[in-house]
Amino acid sequence: MTRIGLITQWYDPESGSAQTPGVIARHMRKRGHSVSVLTGFPNYPAGKLYPGYRLRWYSREDRDGVAVHRAPLWPDHAPSAGRRALNYLSFAVGATIVGMRVLRDVQVNLVYSSPITAAVPALVLRAIARIPFVLQVQDMWPQTVMESGFLAGRGAVVERGLQRFCDYVYRRARSIAVTSPGMKDLITSRGIPPEKVLVVPNWSDERSFYPVEPDAALKDHLGLERPFTVMYAGNVGDLQALDALIDAAAVLKERTDIGFAIVGDGVQRAKLEHEVSERALKNVSFHEPQPFSRMAAVLALGDVQFVSLKDMPLFRTTVPSKLQATLAAGRPILGALRGDAEEIITAAQAGVVVEPESVQGIVNAILSLRDLPAEELAAMGRRGAAYYRSTFSESASGSRLSRLLEDAVVQKDLQ
Template sequence: MTLKVLMVTQWFDPEGGSAAQAGVIARSLKRHGAHVEVLTGFPNYPSGQVADGYRIRPYLRETLDGITVHRAPLWPSHDSAATRRMLNYLSWAAGAGVVGALRAPPADAVLVHSTPGTAGLPALALKATRRLPFVVHVQDLWPQTVLASDFLASGRARRLERPLHLMCDTIYRHASAIAVTSPSMAPRVAERGVPSDKIRVAANWADESIFRPVARDEDLAQRLGLTRPFTFMYAGNLGPYQGLDTLLDAAALLRDRTDIGIAVVGGGVREQALRNRARTMGLQAVQFVGPVPFAEMTPVLALGDAHLVSLQDLPLFRMTLPSKLQATLAAGRPLVGAVTGDAALVVRESGAGPVVTPGDAPALAGAIRNLADLSREALADRGRRARAHYVDNFSEDVSSRVLLELLEQAAGTRARAAA
């Protein structure tokens, strides 16, 4: 009997960057035999502008890659203003609650792609109104993510702390199971009173149709202006937590290395500020490529001789495996990890490249120099190690089976209760 899954996620295709992970998971569950439909919002990540071809309306049904998608209205925003960001989160949660009640298809279980944490609210409504069990796949810990963010003043953070804790505790208590994306998240969830046998690790994986090893395309390199002998690349969201000012500072320390180019691929709320700063600093080696459609990333990533995976050194991020890490490993690219905690451990274990302290520009510049001085064969060996580590630890087959098992258990519990 086919398992019917309703995935509840604020972010979904055609949104890119970390927001693309929900689509990766949905398509994987479908490939593994589940019937999947998605309850989501109108695409506006990471720019905060509604994507071309869409306009906000009370409801939209469409089909993407054979998956029926139900879109609920929201207030589009993804800037650094706390009020607008929370309005974005809460407006979608409310809209999805209504659309879910009126339009959601029959399902055996619900999978909550929990980022932001408010994504669990429509699932609570579905459980209350239609008795649908749900599994929460925690992408980032709430309320820690909100309370640690720099867009909340201390007074507002204190006022929000109690209601956010209450929301998260309610969602976790009513969930059939909780999957976390990194090992260090599990004890933090358990601290909230969640039984340990209700928690499983299901790390995110990359879209393996896109993030895979391919040969360098010299024509594309010429078109993008990435023609120096060694290209160090950052490809992803240009947000406040990626610490990309450190990359610019490292580039300034590498002015003597005319063989090294720095490529910045992607968009986000800090894109213009980074462009302006690079221009002011006179960083001729830094090339801003801009956003690239997710489906076209395969050959672009191959132009990076080594890649940067970076997050600011905040306590919360020590429990985070950013989706960019799995994507870079899956693509078989050498990398520098400007990360701490679980992510740093993965980089070290993979053998794909060095780990440096986030925010340490001289250390990052030194790591880039060392990689640029390696032979092509030595770089290729690091790329092979990256790919092998991904296949053994983070592949679709490894983690999707954990999610399917949890969803099947939730559906089985519901069936037994109804019998």
């Protein structure tokens, strides 16, 4: 049994991509490892504390046999550089203080690197207690920050500083796990040895994402009345480029057979709801984030699942975690993205892909998918589920990540 510390700013009960650390922790626990999670108080994606939580200097809870230690942070997810930086840095400081007390006895730390500042506690524990760490890169920094537009016109100094910090973290990590081949290329281009960087794709929570038949009662409960539903389920944020989906809905507003459902929350939801209201789009509905236990049934109500990212070079190396979840659930996909994620959808033969943020491309794809026989749509979903099982399953990816952590402990003991 290996004693593992998982350092992550995001953790259950947070939704969307923030659920990935919980999936990892439960897998490691299932493999017989002892897992201690160091995280913040839940506030993602809306930047507001979840019900039942209040900010304190320290809190502990147990989830699924995992000890969860919560450190203080400034809860915020606003599209403001200063406020977002305060959120990230406050967790780095709070988690370092708490981590010195609760992670001193672990054998290895796994850093869920989104944001990169989550590595600060691991760096301190490495320096003081000689605890090695494995870095799991979910988003490339500083590229994610720079291309988000937060620092427009004033980011050159920040970019240089973040890049130096990232390089420092890369060099001190025992190994680096990335979620796509493109990420490996970017990191090795910084002078990091290729053998230190391994591709370990995310896997989905297989207790919650699996193929099921549509539930008519749930469909009525959510008010999805139209025969064909294009669904987006996940974080409603800046980088998902959902404005293009709303514009596509406006183009198709006279099609009474096609509806659009957005399930989730995030910093852009209020803006999109206002836009839908202003344009009187009766074919678009918004729904609150759903519990994981219901997600398979919710996704089954979308005839097509929409997966998108902004049209930025960086995102050609990004594979959003909702892609694996959608494949695992066996749902047809309309992807508005390029790069590694496009290649996955194409290889799986699980849907169609159009240019990111292309309204006309999205409209044309929706119309072509609507015209397909139901059996062909179902076949796309089955192919996607089969591809997930062979390429992204928990048994495959989880085993790879576990070996990296075990090897880090062995290498330290040999020194």
